[in-house]
Amino acid sequence: MIRLSHFGAVLMARNREFLRDRSSWAWNLIFPVLLIVGLAFVFGNDNAAVYKVGVYPGATDDPFFSTRYVQFVDVDNLDEAIARVDRHQFDLLLDTTGGRYWVNETSPKGYFVERVALVESEAAYERQPLTGRAVRYLDWVVPGVLGMNMMFACLFGVGYVIVRYRKSGVLKRLKATPLKSIEFILAQIISRLWLVLAITMGVYIGTNIFLNFTMNGHYLTLFVVLLLGAVCLISLGLLVASRTASEELAGGLLNVATWPMMLLSGVWFSLEGAHPLIKAVSQLLPLTHIIEAARTIMIDGASFFAVSGHLAYLLALTAVFLLAGARFFRWE
Amino acid sequence: MGLIEVKRLTKTFGAIQAVNDVSFSIPAGTCFGLLGPNGAGKTTTIEILEGITSPTSGEVLYRGEPLGKQFREQAGIMFQTTQLQDYMTVIEALRMFGSFYTDTVDEAALIEQCSLGEFLQQDTRRLSGGQKQRLLLAIALVNNPDIIFLDEPTTGLDPQARRNFWSLLNRIKAQGKTILLTTHYMEEASLLCDQLVFMDHGKIIAEGTPRELIDATFNDAVLLLPATDFSGPCTDTEFHTITEGRDVIEITTSDMNRSITTLLDAGVSLSRLQIRARNLEDLFLNLTGGELRS
Numbered sequence: 001m002i003r004l005s006h007f008g009a010v011l012m013a014r015n016r017e018f019l020r021d022r023s024s025w026a027w028n029l030i031f032p033v034l035l036i037v038g039l040a041f042v043f044g045n046d047n048a049a050v051y052k053v054g055v056y057p058g059a060t061d062d063p064f065f066s067t068r069y070v071q072f073v074d075v076d077n078l079d080e081a082i083a084r085v086d087r088h089q090f091d092l093l094l095d096t097t098g099g100r101y102w103v104n105e106t107s108p109k110g111y112f113v114e115r116v117a118l119v120e121s122e123a124a125y126e127r128q129p130l131t132g133r134a135v136r137y138l139d140w141v142v143p144g145v146l147g148m149n150m151m152f153a154c155l156f157g158v159g160y161v162i163v164r165y166r167k168s169g170v171l172k173r174l175k176a177t178p179l180k181s182i183e184f185i186l187a188q189i190i191s192r193l194w195l196v197l198a199i200t201m202g203v204y205i206g207t208n209i210f211l212n213f214t215m216n217g218h219y220l221t222l223f224v225v226l227l228l229g230a231v232c233l234i235s236l237g238l239l240v241a242s243r244t245a246s247e248e249l250a251g252g253l254l255n256v257a258t259w260p261m262m263l264l265s266g267v268w269f270s271l272e273g274a275h276p277l278i279k280a281v282s283q284l285l286p287l288t289h290i291i292e293a294a295r296t297i298m299i300d301g302a303s304f305f306a307v308s309g310h311l312a313y314l315l316a317l318t319a320v321f322l323l324a325g326a327r328f329f330r331w332e
Numbered sequence: 333m334g335l336i337e338v339k340r341l342t343k344t345f346g347a348i349q350a351v352n353d354v355s356f357s358i359p360a361g362t363c364f365g366l367l368g369p370n371g372a373g374k375t376t377t378i379e380i381l382e383g384i385t386s387p388t389s390g391e392v393l394y395r396g397e398p399l400g401k402q403f404r405e406q407a408g409i410m411f412q413t414t415q416l417q418d419y420m421t422v423i424e425a426l427r428m429f430g431s432f433y434t435d436t437v438d439e440a441a442l443i444e445q446c447s448l449g450e451f452l453q454q455d456t457r458r459l460s461g462g463q464k465q466r467l468l469l470a471i472a473l474v475n476n477p478d479i480i481f482l483d484e485p486t487t488g489l490d491p492q493a494r495r496n497f498w499s500l501l502n503r504i505k506a507q508g509k510t511i512l513l514t515t516h517y518m519e520e521a522s523l524l525c526d527q528l529v530f531m532d533h534g535k536i537i538a539e540g541t542p543r544e545l546i547d548a549t550f551n552d553a554v555l556l557l558p559a560t561d562f563s564g565p566c567t568d569t570e571f572h573t574i575t576e577g578r579d580v581i582e583i584t585t586s587d588m589n590r591s592i593t594t595l596l597d598a599g600v601s602l603s604r605l606q607i608r609a610r611n612l613e614d615l616f617l618n619l620t621g622g623e624l625r626s
Contacts (some may be wrong), residue, residue, distance in 0.1 A: 009431035013417050084342070168415035173471075176382060176409040177432040178401065295544035332384070 003184065006179050011189035018157075018195055028195075032149040032203045036142065036211070037164070043143050046249055049114045051149055052272075054081045054093040062096075070113065086132030089140075092118070093124060104132060130278040130327055135299055139214040142207075143294035144267035148198055150226065150288050151233050153196045155254050158237035163250040166241075168330065175331035187328065189234050196230045197223075216301030224293060225307060229290035232314045235321035236286065242328040261287035268296075291315050298318065333361040335394060335479060335510050336381060341390035342535075343376050350376040351387070352534035356526075358479075359527040360431035363501075363511040365525030366369040367518075367612075369620045375412060375483060375533040381512065382409050383483050394479075405433060408477030410468050414485045416456045422467055423452040426474060433475035446470040447501065462493030466623045469500065479510045486520060498523055526613075532620050542612055549618055561601050 019176060039301045051086040060063040065072055073090070074272045084090045085102045091109040093102040100117070103110040118125070165171045174184060201223075204213075214251045215222075240257060262269065265287035271279055282288045293310035294301040304311075336369070343351040351373045357363045366374050369437055379385040381392055383399040396401040416425050426443070428438045433457030445451050446466045453460060459467060465485060482501075486494040501524055505511060515521055521528060522542055530538040532543075538545055559581050585591040588607070595602060 005431045009428045013420060013428050016424065017419045019418050027360055165417070169411065170415050170417055173409075173411065173414045173416070175384060176404075176407075177429065178404045178409075179432050291533060 002180070002183050002205045002274075006183045006213050006239075007187050010179065010184055014161075014187060017211075018125040018191070022049075022285065028049065028199050029202065031238065032145055032199075035145055035149075036203070036207050043288065043308060051091045052089070053113060054090040056081055056083065056093065056095045057305075058096060060096050064123075066070065071291065082128075082130070085302065087135040088132070089135055089299075096123075099125055100128050102128040102130055104130045105302045106131055106133075107132075107195050135214055138211060139294065139299060140270075141268065142204075142213050143298055144291050145203060146226070147226055147229065147265070147287050147291040148267045149203065149295060150196055150200055150230055150290070151218055151258060154192060154230055154233035155237040155258055156242065157196070158192050159241040159254050160250055162238070162241035162248065162279075163244050163247055166245050167247060171331040178238065181329055181331065182326065185329065186239065187236060191238075193227075197226060199315050200226055200230075215295030217297050218303070219259050221302070221304045221307065223323055225290060225293040225297065225311065228311055228318070229286065232279075232286045232290075232318040232321065235318050235325060238325040239321045239328070242325045243330055245332070253262045261285050264288070266291050278292075286314060286317050334358045335395065336512070337392070337393040337396070338377075339391050340380065341377065341380060341392065341584055342388045343373075343380060343385065344388050344616060345442065349534050351380070352392070354531070354534070354536055356529050356536065356539060358510060358512060360478075361504055362526040363524050365521040365534050366512065366514045366526040366531065367528060367616065368531035368537075369616075370581065372518075372531040372620075373605055374531055375422065376534075377531065378481055378483050378512060378514055379467075382407065382408075390596075406476065406478045408472035408475060408480040409600050410465075410472040410480070410482050410485055412487070414468050418457065421453050421454050422448055422456060422459070425456055426470060427466065429471045430474045435476055436474055437476045442470050442473060445503070446473070447496075461489050462492075462496065465489060465493070465497060466500070475502070477509065480504065482511060482513045484514055484516060486515065486517060493522070522612045530616070530619050537619055538615075546610050546612070547614055549615055551582045553588060554608050555583040555585060555588075555591060555595075556606040556608065557581050557583070557595075557602075558602065558604050561604060 052071055054067070054075045055072050056075050059072055062324050073092075078095065081090065081093050082102055085093045085107075086106045088104055088110070091103075091107060092113045101114075102116045107247065114127075148276050162171070162303055171184075207213075222317055236257060237254075240253045241250060244253065260281070261267075264282040265285050266282065267287070274282075289310040293302075293307040296307055300306075333584065336358040338356050338358075339353060341351050341354045342349065354377060368374050376385060380387045382390075383403060392399055394400075397403075406609070424440065426448075430439070443452065446469055448463075448466060450469060451463055451467075456464070456467065469482075469485065472482070472615075486497050486499075489497060493555060498520060499511075505524065511524070513521070513524060525542060528539065528542055529536055530547060538609075540548070549603070557580065559579055562581060592602065592605075595605075
């Protein structure tokens with residue numbers, strides 16, 4: 001039976017420790033803001049060198065598909081693909097079976113692909129103009145930056161701290177009391193959870209005032225994704241820290257956990273055209289599901305039901321991480 | 333039956349046998365000293381008794397029962413080294429640990445007892461060695477424990493802080509608490525402990541009251557004289573042992589009168605003679621030998 005007084009005491013102690021550590025506060029708040037502002041500056045013009053063309057249902061032997069500097073992405077859902085042209089996520093969409101193509105009238109890159117590259121095509125395609133507003137790279141990357149910041153705050157904020165507690169003997173001293181390990185673990189989760197959510201929301205609201213992100217979905221759905229994502233990442237941090245007593249080893253393990261997610265979870269760039277193996281690995285990573293769900297909500301206006309697959313996966317991972325973390329956890 | 337009964341305790345770490353078939357009993361209301369050189373197995377033994385480390389074999393009983401919830405509630409523990417969470421003040425640390433127990437002492441009385449009143453709002457990381465040890469003792473006392481484990485509580489303290497700490501422990505002893513103390517300071521053990529167990533190489537090598545142990549081992553006393561008072565080397569066979577240090581010569585003898593007469597006959601001035609009885613430090617060296625330990 002969990003005693004609330006035990007849980008509350010450890011929770012308060014951890015909260016105080018974080019709130020009084022000003023350098024940690026500054027890092028958690030300032031770093032993501034600087035990153036978003038920096039990206040807004042660097043990628044403001046969206047001068048990507050590669051053009052992206054959606055192909056439904058897939059490429060043919062038409063010479064157009066060997067055009068250099070154009071990335072062809074096979075799509076299996078025409079409506080979704082049209083919506084992506086509408087938001088400038090595809091510069092052009094070809095329906096090879098229907099003999100049609102869609103281009104956004106307001107997209108400079110779409111204009112270029114249509115005028116220069118499509119000339120290479122031997123087939124005649126019927127033009128379907130669209131006029132939707134572009135999704136800036138900034139809008140696309142914001143869920144990634146928020147997710148990445150959450151990942152570091154959760155993994156290092158829990159994993160590293162517990163290892164430090166274990167190494168310095170804090171855990172050993174707590175073990176000598178009637179405090180149960182589950183009470184301690186829950187306090188760490190809740191303490192980090194509210195801090196991460198508060199910081200993430202603070203960063204989002206603060207930067208949104210100046211940068212006006214695209215938000216086509218519901219804020220509550222986005223909150224649920226972030227909440228579940230944070231719990232999942234905190235649980236992973238607990239698992240990493242469940243037995244380790246060396247800060248160096250913990251640092252290495254946390255890097256092993258974070259770097260694949262940094263590179264393969266679609267934080268900075270889309271993995272749409274990547275090798276299928278890379279895409280499969282990416283789908284195993286919790287951050288991929290957090291970012292994809294957040295991005296779908298913010299950009300596509302997806303409903304709770306539409307992201308329920310991502311949420312179910314995060315929930316399952318959380319259960320696995322928590323059970324394993326509790327099983328392997330040791331005070332010393 | 334003792335408050336704590338230790339039965340045939342062993343603990344191995346790989347090929348190393350840290351504790352080897354150790355049994356003893358700690359009577360309620362006593363201060364029980366666990367002494368021995370570095371690596372003797374004291375800390376491993378005390379940590380098994382505290383329920384922090386599991387024994388390889390053997391058992392520890394508290395009030396006749398295996399260590400459990402009742403023991404956790406009624407034991408106060410002060411480890412050899414303890415770090416508290418960062419950015420925590422003294423009063424916050426006391427209250428946090430207090431919240432873990434169903435029975436706690438009066439906060440103001442505890443603060444008064446451990447002389448913490450001046451530092452209540454101070455970050456625990458900024459406390460001096462003596463202040464920190466008093467706080468850790470207060471944390472060990474916060475649940476009004478029946479048994480208190482103190483693992484080398486005065487190591488690293490200056491002589492004044494150490495003596496203050498001893499006074500504090502004597503006041504706790506006077507309340508009838510049972511204390512298990514490990515220490516390297518024989519003076520500390522002598523002042524505080526009613527019962528002693530000496531350990532070496534994981535085994536008990538002697539046990540009893542300090543007086544019993546000293547009397548059973550020695551029947552002599554030590555004369556101390558400044559080395560400058562001797563004109564030549566001391567080789568009189570009347571003396572059991574002569575230890576020549578840089579400044580002081582120690583002479584152990586079982587016949588004090590005769591030794592003093594011998595010294596006077598040799599023309600040695602006795603104006604600066606000191607005589608001391610055998611103490612726990614002599615016993616410690618006698619039991620554990622004088623070889624260098626890591």
